[in-house]
Amino acid sequence: MMQKKLIALRTPGSRPLLALMTVIVIMLMLLLAACGSASSSNNSGSIDYSGTIVIWHGWQGAYLQAKQAIFNEYMHLHPKVKIVLVHQDNIASKAATAVKAGNGPDIIAFTDDNLGSLALGHIVVPLDQYISQDDLNQTYSPAAASALVFNGHVYGVPEAVEAITLMYNKSLVSADQLPKTTDDLLAFAKRYQQTHPGQYGVVWPTEDAYFNAPWFYGFGAQYVTPDGKAHLDTPQALQAMEYIASFRPYLPKQPTYDVVSSLFAEGKAAIIINGPWSYADYASGGKINIGFATLPIVNATGTPAKPFVGVKSLWMAKTAKNPALVADLMKFYTNKANQIAMSRADGEIPANSSAADDPAIQALPAVAGYAAQVKLGLALPNTPYMSALWTPVQNALTAVWNGTQTPAKALSDAQAAATKGIAQISS
């Protein structure tokens, strides 16, 4: 029907104005339709337990199975509700396009640093009506709760707190051999390669801004200042960059995430710097006996390397059809029992404080390992300007790792690119 309408309007001629009007009319109709459905279900007293809820997420592997089980239970409780999990690669940009087109999911599950830009772009919407700030503070650990609030509004619930830490293969390296400082780490990588040719002492994706944040912040640098200025052309950042580059002889030349992760999984790397999402895959079936340690202390500053602490969150998308049901599902998904089950299955640190305080959970080595690191980390900057930093920093790291640029030149270029990107965001 829609197609006919479009054709009928289009055919009279090739005048762009008409084409434009068609688009506007269609968009208006969609907008009206979206508003209509939203307002009709705003009645929060009773929840309509029916319909389909689409969740876009980046969960994978064993990690995904643990979460799927919780959603299955919800569907079991409410047989008329259907929950569809859709894996997306570039969640933020895909959601932005899809939601604008009225074709988005009901829930977006991603890390908290994206909240700022998604909220500014009206991709995700507040649900204060169903979940208040008080609810958040009572249910979840303080850091996790605050990550869901932007400009005074609640946008969803946190599910887990995560940070990358040092994970090691106990059959390749013993706890007392673990490097304690950055200099130790470098020496360890060098020594290990000499004694184990074709294998690696330590691996991590050295071209990724997130995975290298611990070094930058540990050396006293930062990507972006709280007031939204790129901050890459500092002596501290240069030191960090030079430290990372000094690992070039001892790591693969193309250390992409899949490469380093497989190396560790296959026992060809003794230590990996990675996060909770990877634990279940390495550990499942007793493949690898994994030990945890916090990241080393930076010799230059005497402070530990500081990873970003991300809060994995579920937000309500603008395209959500039944906000009351969405909120109900979010609460169910992050209640104590389900959070404990999730933690047991995949070793994540639950965001729900009563689950996190549960002695059984605290006794899990993985949770204890990541929790120790989280205490030393720092919150992911959720300023929307952070989104303009990831690519320039990654490009600088890549150019240095490939040897196409010196650390100094790479950083000054990244600084210029990030400044330009920030200007584009605010324009």
Added chain:
Amino acid sequence: MLRVKRRTIVAFLLPMLVMMAVINLWPILYTLYLSTTNYSEFNSDNYRFIGLENYRQLLFSLDSDFFPVLWQTLLYVVVCLVCFLIVGMLTALALNNPRIKGLPFWRVILLLPWAAPSGITALIWKFLFQYDFGPLNQIGRLFFGQQFGIPWLLNPTLAFIAVVIVNVWLSYPFFTVVILGALQSIPGELREAARIDGAGPWQYFRHVTLPLVTPALIPAAILSAITTFQMFNTVFLITQGGPVVSALKPGATEFVMIYMYNRILGASVANPHYGFIAAFSITLFALLAALTYLGSGLGTRLPELSGFREART
């Protein structure tokens, strides 16, 4: 020409024109419209008409990526084309040599890259070029020791060469087929006459073969230039436009189409400026249309051939 009623003509034309208006014309016009706005992800609710500002930024601003990207794309086109011609010509000459035994066998083997789905082969090539674990470097290590390694996809120049190699691998069979066809239409008595006259192989090639093959090559070359210019799939699947040269510059293999795609759907675009990219699209379209007219002006039948070639890009 048949004489029929006006109504009949309209009836015959209508289905096609309606369809084309919706799926060909409207997207172009909408892109044209977008290119005059400041539409971006963050201001999609209140974007406005800004005239030719996007074009000014694109074409006249000093830090615009347009000319560097266009330049490296054109370089890629020229290098690829030269390689296509050389490899295609040599292969065709070899396959046209009646003294070679088992010609049908060689023919099938050498045309095989044409038959494989290029997207899949691109993914395979990507692994072949991998530095640490790819078979090409592993073979090299057999001969030159453990330290050996060609940074295929890491070094800007080598990555450029790598995507040229892949494109040559994909495209030389098309040229082989075209040239072979032209070679086989050269009458046998010409060769005989040249032989009796005592012309050497080079003279024969230079004065007989080349002039006879050229007319068939021109449309194929123009067409390949256009397809290579707008190449996306193969290069993207191998390098995604990388490797990075600097945070300020486009990647070493970020050709026009890849550049555009990366700015809209790239892994971590902060704030896609749809309006600006639309201006980029329209400018490219103008260039491509000019090229096509140029091609059709040379009396070639591009549209027909394009299906033939594009069947495999």
Added chain:
Amino acid sequence: MSQKLPTAALEKQPAAFRTPARERAKRLQGRRAVAGLGTRLGLVGVYAFLVVMTIFALFPFYYVVQASFAGAQNLYTTDLHLFPAHFTFANYLTAFTQEPLLNWIGNTLLVCGLTALCGLVCSTSGAYALARFRFAGRELTLRALLTLQAFPGLLALTAYYLLLNALHLLNNLLGLVLIYSAGAIVFCCWNTKTYLDALPIELEQAALVDGATPFQAFWHIVLPLATPALAVAALFTFMTGWNEFALANLVLNANANGSNLTFILGLYSLQSDFRTPWGIFAAASVIVSLPLMVIFFFAQRYFRSGLAQGGLAN
């Protein structure tokens, strides 16, 4: 078979050059006789070249096929394997049972088939009108066709997204068909029109005189005669879409097990998912490529006739 194709297709142009070339060849007469056209040494050189080219052409195939039979070898290993240490079908079994390969092939065939069909149905009568009727705007339409031909769909990414959204065809194979059809219609129309230009018009004129309607003439006389050109156009458009990545990636979002994808998206996701060993990717590539390569070789026979006749016109 394949090598014959351009012989017919491009015969016309070499003909124009035939005379000057002959003269040039004649000019060579009288020059002193050199050795024969090819020495034994030259022949060895040709063989050497052929062997090198064969390695170049076959290495990627060879590597993938051997990897697919090599069993669950590690994804990243520093030992080179050029021959499978132990031959096994395990990867094929895993690929078939764990990955929705048949869905991918099916989806791709469906999208490409419908694209070809849509291209033909929407363009044939239009091509007929352009070939047989004289009307105001005919030149303009032809010119527009040529221009549209130069517009890669990728340039209108944003516009296509909005269009499909308005038609509720996002994340739907039909949406992909619609986008691909844009190119298909232009190509089919041009190809068919060129072919019809070459067909004699007298039969239709006679039919019209005998009282047939233009539509009857088109349906009963022209269509049967144009079948080869239509078949070729269908084939070309069929094959244009099957490798396409960017637009497919825009339109299709993977569902839970990825069964709604076209093969190129599916294989890409296999390769970028770090859990999938390379051997399984290799096996999946072989399974997907084989039917497509068979189609390609089968289709080559038809290239000649359709293309040649389509090209004979101007």
